[in-house]
Amino acid sequence: MTNQMVGIEINDLHLSFGETEVLTGVNLDIQPGEFFAFLGPSGSGKSTLLRSIAGFGPTPRGSIRIGGRDVVSLPPWKRNVGMVFQSYALWPHMSVRDNVGFGLKERKMPASEIAPKVDAALDLVGLSHLADRMPNQLSGGQQQRIALARTVVVEPEVLLLDEPLSNLDASLRVQMRRELLALQRKLGLTTIFVTHDQEEANTTADRMAVLDKGVIQQIGTPQVLYDTPENLFVAEFLGTANILVGQVESDGGAKRFRTSVGDVLPLSDGHEGAGSIVLRPQNMQIVDQAGADTLPGTILHREFMGSQVRYIVRTSGTEMIVDQFHHVGHDWRDTGSNVHLKVNTNEAVIVAS
Amino acid sequence: MSNVSPHSNGGPSLLDRLPASIFPRVSGLHAAALIIAILLIGLLIIPVLQVIYVAFLDPNTGALTLQNFVDFFRTSLFRESFWNSFYVSAMSVVFATVIALPLAYITTRFNFAGSVVIQSLGFIPLIMPPFVGAVAMQLIFGRNGTLNLLIEEKFGINIPFMEGLNGVILVQSIHYFPFILINLSTSLRNIDRSMEEAAQNLGSQGMRLFRRIVFPLAMPGYVAGAALVFIKVFDDLGTPLLLNVNNMLAPQAFLRISSIGISDPMGYVISFILVAFSIFSLWASFLVMRGKDYSTVQKGGGGLSRRDLRTGEKIAAYAVVAFILILVLSPHIGLTLLSFATIWSFAPLPDGFTLQNYVVMWENSKQFITNTVIYAGIAAVLDVIIGTAIAYIVIRTGIWGRKSLDYLATAALAVPGVVLGIGYLRVFHSIDIPFTDKPMASWWVIIALALMIRRLPYALRACTAALQQVSLALEEAAESLGATIRRIVIPLMSGGILAGFVTSFATAAVELSATIMLVSSESDAPLAYGIYLFMQTPSGRGAGAALGVVAVIIVGLGTFLSQLMIERDKKFKSTDQSH
Numbered sequence: 001m002t003n004q005m006v007g008i009e010i011n012d013l014h015l016s017f018g019e020t021e022v023l024t025g026v027n028l029d030i031q032p033g034e035f036f037a038f039l040g041p042s043g044s045g046k047s048t049l050l051r052s053i054a055g056f057g058p059t060p061r062g063s064i065r066i067g068g069r070d071v072v073s074l075p076p077w078k079r080n081v082g083m084v085f086q087s088y089a090l091w092p093h094m095s096v097r098d099n100v101g102f103g104l105k106e107r108k109m110p111a112s113e114i115a116p117k118v119d120a121a122l123d124l125v126g127l128s129h130l131a132d133r134m135p136n137q138l139s140g141g142q143q144q145r146i147a148l149a150r151t152v153v154v155e156p157e158v159l160l161l162d163e164p165l166s167n168l169d170a171s172l173r174v175q176m177r178r179e180l181l182a183l184q185r186k187l188g189l190t191t192i193f194v195t196h197d198q199e200e201a202n203t204t205a206d207r208m209a210v211l212d213k214g215v216i217q218q219i220g221t222p223q224v225l226y227d228t229p230e231n232l233f234v235a236e237f238l239g240t241a242n243i244l245v246g247q248v249e250s251d252g253g254a255k256r257f258r259t260s261v262g263d264v265l266p267l268s269d270g271h272e273g274a275g276s277i278v279l280r281p282q283n284m285q286i287v288d289q290a291g292a293d294t295l296p297g298t299i300l301h302r303e304f305m306g307s308q309v310r311y312i313v314r315t316s317g318t319e320m321i322v323d324q325f326h327h328v329g330h331d332w333r334d335t336g337s338n339v340h341l342k343v344n345t346n347e348a349v350i351v352a353s
Numbered sequence: 354m355s356n357v358s359p360h361s362n363g364g365p366s367l368l369d370r371l372p373a374s375i376f377p378r379v380s381g382l383h384a385a386a387l388i389i390a391i392l393l394i395g396l397l398i399i400p401v402l403q404v405i406y407v408a409f410l411d412p413n414t415g416a417l418t419l420q421n422f423v424d425f426f427r428t429s430l431f432r433e434s435f436w437n438s439f440y441v442s443a444m445s446v447v448f449a450t451v452i453a454l455p456l457a458y459i460t461t462r463f464n465f466a467g468s469v470v471i472q473s474l475g476f477i478p479l480i481m482p483p484f485v486g487a488v489a490m491q492l493i494f495g496r497n498g499t500l501n502l503l504i505e506e507k508f509g510i511n512i513p514f515m516e517g518l519n520g521v522i523l524v525q526s527i528h529y530f531p532f533i534l535i536n537l538s539t540s541l542r543n544i545d546r547s548m549e550e551a552a553q554n555l556g557s558q559g560m561r562l563f564r565r566i567v568f569p570l571a572m573p574g575y576v577a578g579a580a581l582v583f584i585k586v587f588d589d590l591g592t593p594l595l596l597n598v599n600n601m602l603a604p605q606a607f608l609r610i611s612s613i614g615i616s617d618p619m620g621y622v623i624s625f626i627l628v629a630f631s632i633f634s635l636w637a638s639f640l641v642m643r644g645k646d647y648s649t650v651q652k653g654g655g656g657l658s659r660r661d662l663r664t665g666e667k668i669a670a671y672a673v674v675a676f677i678l679i680l681v682l683s684p685h686i687g688l689t690l691l692s693f694a695t696i697w698s699f700a701p702l703p704d705g706f707t708l709q710n711y712v713v714m715w716e717n718s719k720q721f722i723t724n725t726v727i728y729a730g731i732a733a734v735l736d737v738i739i740g741t742a743i744a745y746i747v748i749r750t751g752i753w754g755r756k757s758l759d760y761l762a763t764a765a766l767a768v769p770g771v772v773l774g775i776g777y778l779r780v781f782h783s784i785d786i787p788f789t790d791k792p793m794a795s796w797w798v799i800i801a802l803a804l805m806i807r808r809l810p811y812a813l814r815a816c817t818a819a820l821q822q823v824s825l826a827l828e829e830a831a832e833s834l835g836a837t838i839r840r841i842v843i844p845l846m847s848g849g850i851l852a853g854f855v856t857s858f859a860t861a862a863v864e865l866s867a868t869i870m871l872v873s874s875e876s877d878a879p880l881a882y883g884i885y886l887f888m889q890t891p892s893g894r895g896a897g898a899a900l901g902v903v904a905v906i907i908v909g910l911g912t913f914l915s916q917l918m919i920e921r922d923k924k925f926k927s928t929d930q931s932h
Contacts, residue, residue: 056550076553083554089547093569102565103555147551154555 005032006067013062040211082156400776448526484591486684533578540574580638588769710895721883732804736812774870795873819849848922859911
């Protein structure tokens, strides 16, 4: 069931529901065989973008090329794009076998060829024994797999997954995302995965696009997006971020960052001018001695999280979240104590604010 | 829920010290449940069982026999009636489907400005009892009706819209198609958009998609509506009677009992067949729908996607809706014209217009109208009292067998009016009215009780819905502060109860099939019977139509008021919860 792998190119895509523009100038280049994620909060346009690739919703302006062919004005049934719906959308009046065989029947394939293909697809998702069940007799995870089998059996050029794990419970979600990835690798299908869960995107996607307000904020591998966010939205959406607002100054040859309340931190690099410094909770240590790269603060809260201890530290400008690894025998800092935060400025990222 | 003993002050009372196994503690609710059960058994179950029992009795010897059924099927008139009833019911389902399907499809699949019209189409027919419109339909679609006179003038042909069974089918399908429209629209609306999109995604579109995905998913709703139409038409007495079509089952039952007498077994055999068919249809539709709750709308999903109509399609859609609207309104138009007509015969329109019919109607129908208000009033009051009690007992108490009260009351739906009427005649002709020596069967109170039983299922549904909207927490809060059911629950339910009362009243006011069996003298007759009497003579038709207009106004106003109350109640409750 492996395909000729195809890429997806999206150029200057605009889409409006009536007066409201929900996608603005989307440009994307997804590589053949890539596992790509659209990540964003609800209302960011990620699902709308996915649906417009499948051909649902209003026709957008711009182009969507799948394997070089512009599909933007084609109806859904002429696109050969497989989509798995958030609700799975298994038809309740058909058995599992009929659900999976539906697309092949629509393609006027003779019954003798349909049966082995359906069996192979059910085998692929490990549910051959459920072929004669009705959808309402299946668990959520099983329905998910059947929906997947129903989609891949028609050998689509690309696979679109709309929040595929959101209806599963937490433990199943972790297992399913691994299975999804394994299946995608096995089939070599160019796949787009929509999610609002950064952990899902981080653990599965080769690359991802972070969307907000209908605009792609940044595209890259999960690590690049986490380590070097291009703007505050991406920085705050991926993981926990402490933001210090201020500006980058030059003192002779050395760069430094002056916060809006006057604290100064040395920098190894950075463009001069207004900006924000992004610090992850693990980019700082709590120390007793003040230094050139420390900020004074007071511990407000302490939360024990198992492998680490999270401190909320009040500094002169803002409240900072600081994570310290927990080691047996290591004393915790008490709330109310005055400390200094040592900032690893070479791990910090400066973004324009 | 615990029942606090009323004797909590002081020591144990005498009652408390009696052995509970012999003298069970009976709370007010238990007593109410018992009384309701006795009422339902006495007024519904026994009469129906009696009818069925007599169908199997030899009229001369009193022995159990199947001979009556053999006689029934040996008589060609009965065989013909049987097939006619079946044919008319089936064809009415077909025509009702033809009317309802495009309307349901247009409202649920397209952005159509005329959807408001379609929604009103869903209840306009129901506010007119079908037998009232039957005569008016004759004047418009009959052999010498408006339409045929015009067609004959132009094309020289005459189309038998209203000849014999055709007339019954036409009147019934126009009257009952809303049952299919409402059920089908609801199930179409309950299909999740992704059901359709998944099919499109896999290469399906157009009619194939409709046939393989959309229609099967809407099937349960359609079957529910179609079964209802089938039963209603199969059991209806008024329409064939008014159209003078006597070779159907219900009219035959009526004619046998009213002309030969209550000892003639054929009326009972027919009743048995009517009940059996009702139960069979309900059972069959239940089987079809079992395990098929296809309501698939997901959170944030929304129903099927709607698209805008192209100009040509829009014109076609409006044409279809306009055509059906005219068809549906034709009984109303015909009835109104007839009520103001001097003479309307062999002419497309009446010869002249007058108010005389209303004067005649008023002079002759005061008794009918007074009787109607009394009977329907008694029936509706009892309906909401019993309905509220059953709803409360079923939903909020753990009384043993409480569900069976609900089933008993709802079972009235499966009992045709004719059958209930015959059952009452049979059971009550041997019981005298208290303090007199006249049989109860000829007592007017029996008519009110029959109406009460016939309308109870509707009132019960309204009361149940109303009670379900009253949150248990609210009730418990009230109870913890020492308030009672009467003080808190009833006032909160009042909107729903009132709606139930109005619906029961309005529909009981125009009920014909049970009352026609039970009316023993003209002075006891209600409005529906009055219309029937007027319509028997050509000279009385004008006044009959005027009385028909009164009936339509009563039902229409009642429907409007009950909708208003339900809406207001909903609004009240929803603002209540937002605080």
